Amino acid sequence: MSEAEVTRDGVRHRRPGREAVPGGRGGSRGRGGGRRRRNGRKGRGERTMVPDAEFTSYYGRPILKQPTWKALDIAGYLFLGGLAGASSLLAAAAQASGRPGLARPCKIGALGAISLSTAxxxxDLGRPGRFANMLRVMKPTSPMSVGSWILAxxxxxxxxxAVTGATGLFPRIGRAATGWxxxxxPAVVTYTGVLIADTAIPVWHGAYREMPFLFAGSAAAxxxxxGLLTAPTAENGPARSTAAFGxxxxxxxxxxxxxxxGPLAEPYEQGKAARLMRAAEVLTGTxxxxxxxxxxxxxxLATVAGAALLAGSAATRFAVFEAGRASAADPKYVVQSQRSPEPG
Incomplete structure (x- = not known):
């Protein structure tokens, strides 16, 4: 209890530091009585003595287990799978419009790309049997399981x-295979975007809405x-349209x-991912x-354009991979993604 007495002459028996401050309300006001605002300042424009909270972890150690994937394996897998799926779609359009000079290299390119992507x-899995094991069951809630069946x-x-297009044998079977x-x-093109967005990597998971569209555009490009690189100039019209759209x-x-x-996009703006993303934008646009x-x-000019588009698409996938690895290594992005509201 307070021992101070209020008289006409003032307050007697005052004990400095032990009396309640008139107008104070516990922790909602500072020592000067000014109410603190959310931006770290008092109502009268004075700075608080407590620094703003930082997004960090115990001793700054990574929160997520670091991905052990190799960039050449996983980023290459993402790029080659997209190239294969989009090339098959372009091959079907070229075949339907009577452009065998464009359809044939797209079919062969699709087979080569999907073979290298699967390899x-x-x-990265380490043993071929692990891929076969994923085909033992069909799990709709697992993008990896669904993706394995899509590839199969x-x-x-x-x-x-590709074989019928190159040899000219069994044209009916070839047309049916081209259509299938x-x-x-398109599923081969986009499922990898769903796959990486389904992980805990902050930059990937936060972009779950855009990642399939980003991969679809990159694959089409x-x-x-x-098509521009391999087809005769007289038949590369669909390739030019596909490249522009992509x-x-x-x-x-x-x-x-x-x-x-928002702030989670920082890995795309610094380091290796930023350099790759800038290169991808320049190459793809050019x-x-x-x-x-x-x-x-x-x-x-068609050859130069085709090479630039292929290089730009590959750079996009490698930029996404590097940004994801950087966001997983820094606890700031992991904590921030958990404490901040959903982007958008």
Missing amino acids: ALIH AYGPAAGVA AALTG SAGGL AALDLGTGIVMRRRL GAVAGLLAGGRSRS
Whole structure:
């Protein structure tokens, strides 16, 4: 209890430091009585003595278990799978429009890309049997399980389409295989975006809405680049259109994704991921414009455009991979993603 007495002459028996401060309300006010605001300042513009909270972890150690994936395996798997699926779709369009000079290299390119993509995945898994084990059951809630079955459904069709297209044998079977590969190709293109967004990696999980569209645009740009690189100039019209559409979707989705991620997009703006993303944007944009300018006239310009589009698509996948690895290594992004509201 307070021992102070209030008289006409003032307060007697005052004990400094032990009396309640008039107008104070516990921890809601500072020593000067000014109410603290959420921005770390008092109501009268004075700074508080307590620093703002920082997003960190115990001794700054990583919170998530660091991915052991190799960039060449996983980023290569993402890029090659997208190239394969989009190339099958472009091959079907070229075949339907009577452009065998474009359809044939796209079919062969799709088979080569999906073969290398599967090899990269198996190499990362360590043993081929692990891939076969994923086909023992069908688990709709697992993107990896669904993706394994998508690859199993797509790969043989892409192989038959490529072999019949190269040899000219069994044209009816070849057309059917081309149609099935085109039907399953979009799933091959986009399921990898769903797969990585289903992880706990902050930059990937936070972009679960945009990642499939980003991968679809990047894949379409790479397929258009393959067509520009290999098809005769007189038949590369669908390749130019596909490249332009894919580049627009890729670049536009990338901007929307980073804007919606907010502070979580920081890994895309620094370090190796930033350099790769800038290179991807320049190569993809330049390749699309060069492809449109090439038209059906300049073989050399079409070749340059195709190479730039393929390189830009690969750089996009490697940038996404590196940004994810950086966000998993820094506890700031992990804690921030848990404490902040959902982006967007």
